Amino acid sequence: MTRSTAHNEGPKSDHTPVLKLENIHKSFGGVVAVEDFSLQLKAGEIVALVGDNGAGKSTLIKIVSGVHSPTHGTISLDGETVTFADASTARSQGIEVVYQDLALADLQPVYMNLFLGREAVYGPLKLLERKKMMSETQALVDELDVRIPSAKAIIRDLSGGQRQGVAIARATHWATKLILLDEPTAALGVAETAKVEKIIASLKARNIAILIISHSLDQVFRLSDRICVLRRGVQIGVKETAKTSKNEIVSMITGVS
Amino acid sequence: MTKLTSPNQWLDPKRYVVYLGFVLIFAFFAITLADDGFLTTRNLSNIVLQTAPATIMAVGFVFVLSAGEIDLSFGSITAVSALSAAVIMQEHSMLAGIAAGLGAGLAIGWFNGVMVAYLRLPSFLVTLATLGLFAGIARSMTNLRSIPVVNDTFTGIFGSGSLFGIPSLILWTLGAVIVGHVIYRESRFGAHVLATGDNANAAQVAGIKVPRIRLAVLMASGFCAGLAGLLYAGRIQAAKYTLGESDLMIVIAAVIVGGTALNGGKGSVVGALVGSLMMGMLNNGLILMGLPVSDQMIVRGLIILIAVAISLRDNTR
Ligand SMILES: Nc1ncnc2c1ncn2[C@@H]1O[C@H](COP(=O)(O)OP(=O)(O)OP(=O)(O)O)[C@@H](O)[C@H]1O
Ligand SMILES: [Mg+2]
Numbered sequence: 001m002t003r004s005t006a007h008n009e010g011p012k013s014d015h016t017p018v019l020k021l022e023n024i025h026k027s028f029g030g031v032v033a034v035e036d037f038s039l040q041l042k043a044g045e046i047v048a049l050v051g052d053n054g055a056g057k058s059t060l061i062k063i064v065s066g067v068h069s070p071t072h073g074t075i076s077l078d079g080e081t082v083t084f085a086d087a088s089t090a091r092s093q094g095i096e097v098v099y100q101d102l103a104l105a106d107l108q109p110v111y112m113n114l115f116l117g118r119e120a121v122y123g124p125l126k127l128l129e130r131k132k133m134m135s136e137t138q139a140l141v142d143e144l145d146v147r148i149p150s151a152k153a154i155i156r157d158l159s160g161g162q163r164q165g166v167a168i169a170r171a172t173h174w175a176t177k178l179i180l181l182d183e184p185t186a187a188l189g190v191a192e193t194a195k196v197e198k199i200i201a202s203l204k205a206r207n208i209a210i211l212i213i214s215h216s217l218d219q220v221f222r223l224s225d226r227i228c229v230l231r232r233g234v235q236i237g238v239k240e241t242a243k244t245s246k247n248e249i250v251s252m253i254t255g256v257s
Numbered sequence: 258m259t260k261l262t263s264p265n266q267w268l269d270p271k272r273y274v275v276y277l278g279f280v281l282i283f284a285f286f287a288i289t290l291a292d293d294g295f296l297t298t299r300n301l302s303n304i305v306l307q308t309a310p311a312t313i314m315a316v317g318f319v320f321v322l323s324a325g326e327i328d329l330s331f332g333s334i335t336a337v338s339a340l341s342a343a344v345i346m347q348e349h350s351m352l353a354g355i356a357a358g359l360g361a362g363l364a365i366g367w368f369n370g371v372m373v374a375y376l377r378l379p380s381f382l383v384t385l386a387t388l389g390l391f392a393g394i395a396r397s398m399t400n401l402r403s404i405p406v407v408n409d410t411f412t413g414i415f416g417s418g419s420l421f422g423i424p425s426l427i428l429w430t431l432g433a434v435i436v437g438h439v440i441y442r443e444s445r446f447g448a449h450v451l452a453t454g455d456n457a458n459a460a461q462v463a464g465i466k467v468p469r470i471r472l473a474v475l476m477a478s479g480f481c482a483g484l485a486g487l488l489y490a491g492r493i494q495a496a497k498y499t500l501g502e503s504d505l506m507i508v509i510a511a512v513i514v515g516g517t518a519l520n521g522g523k524g525s526v527v528g529a530l531v532g533s534l535m536m537g538m539l540n541n542g543l544i545l546m547g548l549p550v551s552d553q554m555i556v557r558g559l560i561i562l563i564a565v566a567i568s569l570r571d572n573t574r
Contacts, residue, residue, distance in 0.1 A: 087463075091463075091464055097462070105452045105522065106522070107522035119448055125439075126446065127445075128445060128448060
């Protein structure tokens with residue numbers, strides 16, 4: 001990857017995409033889920049991924065997070081080609097995901113979910129630092145205004161919106177580079193949706209790149225810099241949000257003009 | 258933000274079923290069997306000594322269930338381990354015998370674990386098969402003969418001995434429960450076991466090596482069953498293929514009654530200890546009552562059914 005020469009702003013120039021997908025293809029047996037997909041995301045940019053059910057949006061996110069490996073195509077992070085063996089590799093690169101099914105452990109408390117796979121431990125026996133994890137969790141949910149009874153509450157006892165809040169809090173806590181959000185407000189009421197959108201805006205301010213899947217075009221137009229449309233695995237196009245209209249996006253999604 | 262603990266966590270009666278059941282059964286036998294020697298120190302300590310192997314198997318079983326798997330083979334592992342130790346000790350040192358016993362447990366646990374974790378076969382079927390397989394191997398190892406264990410040091414350490422006046426079987430039980438409890442509740446490994454049983458997908462995408470956890474819990478179960486085998490061999494000063502054969506139902510019941518979820522993600526090592534003592538007490542009381550063996554089995558089966566039903570009510574996910 002060549003770095004921009006015009007201005008040198010440290011290791012990450014504005015022109016190096018955080019994430020670059022080139023000709024990504026994924027098929028499950030005979031089913032082609034994603035066909036020849038290419039996209040670049042810059043730091044602090046929000047790209048919305050839209051398309052009907054089964055269009056391949058979640059599959060694409062799982063490819064970036066390392067859950068699936070693409071049948072072919074290349075993924076680059078900060079200009080370097082990467083292959084993710086599993087989800088933990090992507091995580092160690094500062095990529096966080098809010099999955100459509102949230103990926104929370106229902107019978108465990110909130111703070112253990114926040115630190116799932118990254119527990120704070122001490123000593124050779126790797127004993128848990130519960131107090132530390134609890135207080136950090138409490139501080140984080142307070143900051144993000146996620147209203148849960150306590151950091152010790154069991155996920156199963158929370159409402160759908162509260163769970164969504166926990167999943168988003170976890171992603172925002174650990175992400176340094178890129179967040180992938182798969183329908184993050186699907187289960188939320190109006191006030192909670194507004195709150196999540198505020199959190200997403202604050203992530204953008206932290207210069208984190210965001211790829212968000214949403215079925216709400218209003219939300220997509222409120223949040224995104226660009227909109228990428230998928231239809232049955234085929235990339236129909238990428239539009240700058242400021243230069244397109246809902247009608248145009250709808251006709252791209254449905255294929256009816 | 259106000260810190261409310263979720264209220265049902267502390268008022269939930271199911272958390273206390275095992276303690277309540279323990280007290281009720283104890284009180285019942287204490288009253289009805291007052292003249293039959295139930296309450297004597299000798300009888301009560303006998304109960305603890307007799308349940309030692311089952312309690313240790315239960316500790317391993319808590320880990321297996323919590324990870325969302327099951328191990329039906331631990332009874333056969335116990336027999337193979339005890340026989341391995343006894344056979345080796347006929348010719349070799351005590352340490353070689355101990356290594357053989359525990360090694361056999363670990364090896365069978367590893368075998369189960371590889372099939373479950375890496376070949377993705379259901380643990381129910383794998384361990385049902387190895388239950389039969391190793392029961393057969395235990396029989397053929399010595400042609401159904403029982404092998405005497407004459408090494409006094411061994412029978413002292415694993416059977417009749419004591420340290421500072423505390424019987425060694427009680428020390429082994431306490432040791433297993435404390436170590437098990439700390440690993441289960443306080444260590445990262447324990448947290449990963451719970452997460453795996455709770456939502457294996459979530460654990461996987463959180464970077465937890467789920468197959469490794471599955472392998473580890475089945476090996477832990479094998480190791481515990483192996484240790485239980487040594488305790489049996491130490492206490493009765495012999496090893497036979499029947500050792501551990503009748504523990505399957507008791508151990509599963511003890512663990513479930515002790516608050517471990519059948520589907521994983523939740524459990525208690527201390528609860529399993531109390532559950533196991535409760536089962537031991539039940540056994541002992543029914544014998545003292547003078548019931549014929551057939552009636553003992555019926556009553557025990559019914560009580561286990563009731564206890565398990567109470568523990569699992571509304572607890573299914
Ligand atoms: N693990 C899998 N195995 C087989 N086929 C799959 C798998 N995952 C997804 N698919 C298929 O790939 C296609 C795209 O699915 P995907 O979940 O990416 O859609 P989506 O755009 O996220 O839809 P929705 O809006 O409903 O969430 C579908 O036809 C689906 O059946
Ligand atoms: Mg989807």
